[in-house]
Amino acid sequence: MKLLQLLSATLLVITSSCHTNAPAAEEKTAATGTPVTVANPETGNMEDAVVLNATSSFLLKTYVKAVANGYLQAANIKLGQHVTRGQLLFSLKTKEAENLGNTINKLDSSFRFTGLIPIKAPGNGYITQLATQAGNYVQDGEQLATISDDNSFVFVLNLPYELTAYIPKNNTVEVLLPDGQKLPGHMESPLPTVDSVSQTQNYVIRVHTTKLIPENLIAKVRLLKSLKPNAVFVPKAAVLSNESQSEYWIMKMLDSTTAVKVPIQKGMESDNKIEVLSPPLTAQDKILISGNYGLSDTATVSIVNK
Template sequence: MKQLFYLISVSILTFSCKNTTAPGETKPAANPKTEVAVAYPSDTIQLHNEVTLNAAATYLLKSDAKANSTGYITSMNVRPGDRISRGSVLFGLQTKEARALGNTINTLDKSFRFNGTTTVVSPATGYVVMLNHQIGDYVQDGEILATVTDASSFGFVVDVPYEYLQLIKNQNSLSVKLPDGNSLPAKIAKVMPSVDPVSQTVKVLLHVPGSSRIPENLIGTVTFSKTTAYGLSVPKMAILSDETQSSFWVMKMTNDTTAVKIPVVKGAETDKYIQIKSGNLTAKDRVIISGNFGLSDTATVKIKNP
């Protein structure tokens, strides 16, 4: 009986030693690790701080085709939107007297050769943008019959802030990017000698070769470099800031699992990179470019497999 009691006591003691976790307690979980992607800063990228301005297609000059006598329109050879050449016949006119007399004079004297008709020709090469009359209308001498754009005056007008005027004039090459993604080479044709009193901008006309099919009032963009920066730069996604965007920092990896907060001062930036003017960074450091939002200083992270 004593031996049985001894064996039961030893068994209970052994089971109690193995089960050291108190009821209701759980084992401590491992610290969670945020998955991040990293990249190296670069000291070989040239950052161009660019200015983008809107450019509107326009015809600076429009010419009017006017009646050269008082009478009736007997023929019309154009329609709105037609492209015509300088000197093309647009309208035929018959004077009021000719219509009243008819062929009476020619019947009396055939050598007189009176018909009382005249023609109105195009004053410029371009497109017909407005027709004011139709066949049969009675018009006065000097009355505007049609308006024709002057193709030689076509260009893109850019409202350039005065502080950028010299910059755009110094550009060796410019291009106008159209809404469909195409780009056209352009050069400065004229700089208007006045400044808008409100916006303090100067109108600059850009000549674009081979632009005969571009419609008026189409809006494109012109981009040129304001400054060029050299030095250490990081991907734009690596830069973090506070709510007021008054201070900036990056998260730098000190080893494979720890990221620390490094304050930086920004310089020039593009759509992909930002220059680092100052900060404890080198081209050999790794900075976090994904998963860095909300990380605290000395955060525990896990680098994603590439």
């Protein structure tokens, strides 16, 4: 009997202790608040820009052709090779020259008649197509190779026609290659056609580089639409909106533990920042950039970064 009374008393003490500590723990959590991180508004230049694709291309391609019917005695080039103007590419010999040469050499061996017709490069560039090889019979006018001219290498920008008004502001642009390399470029005259489906016009961008860039490489070109100096902006993560994106707001620290909802008028968006047109913000303000989603108008928070 005494043992049962002792066990009952012990359970009563434990139960009372649990009920006493639970509210204390809840009060401690409530006092701590939602953990958040904050950042300060910044002032600087804001740019409104659009990024478009540009494709590398050789505008001028020269076709090397046979000048007579005959056999190619030698082919001194290979695909991808760089050639210079006047460089010997092929040696061509006609059947008539072969027969005439044998007859003349029999009459006078010192004459050394070869009858070879040299075919030389008309300009500087890369061999981008090779259609034949030594020993093949070719006909007059048949294409033997294609040379992509060095001086004709450009990037062709596919520009939506409604953006042509911004071209005068972007005579000098930067071409970003897929490997991260940036090339300075100069915007030249547009091609006098517009794609009937996409309504885009091609603009030629001339770049200066000694690096071999393959044709049909897609690069990025950033066109500046407008520039606003001394703009006040916050990180993109700080700006919240309703489902229809008709209202925007930020959560701003009122004191060390309280955050309040502040409706804003949004301006430009650039990279990972958003301009705040109103209300006025200062560099001393603390704006929530994480933990802000779903907070009430006046919320108790705990700043985890200083």
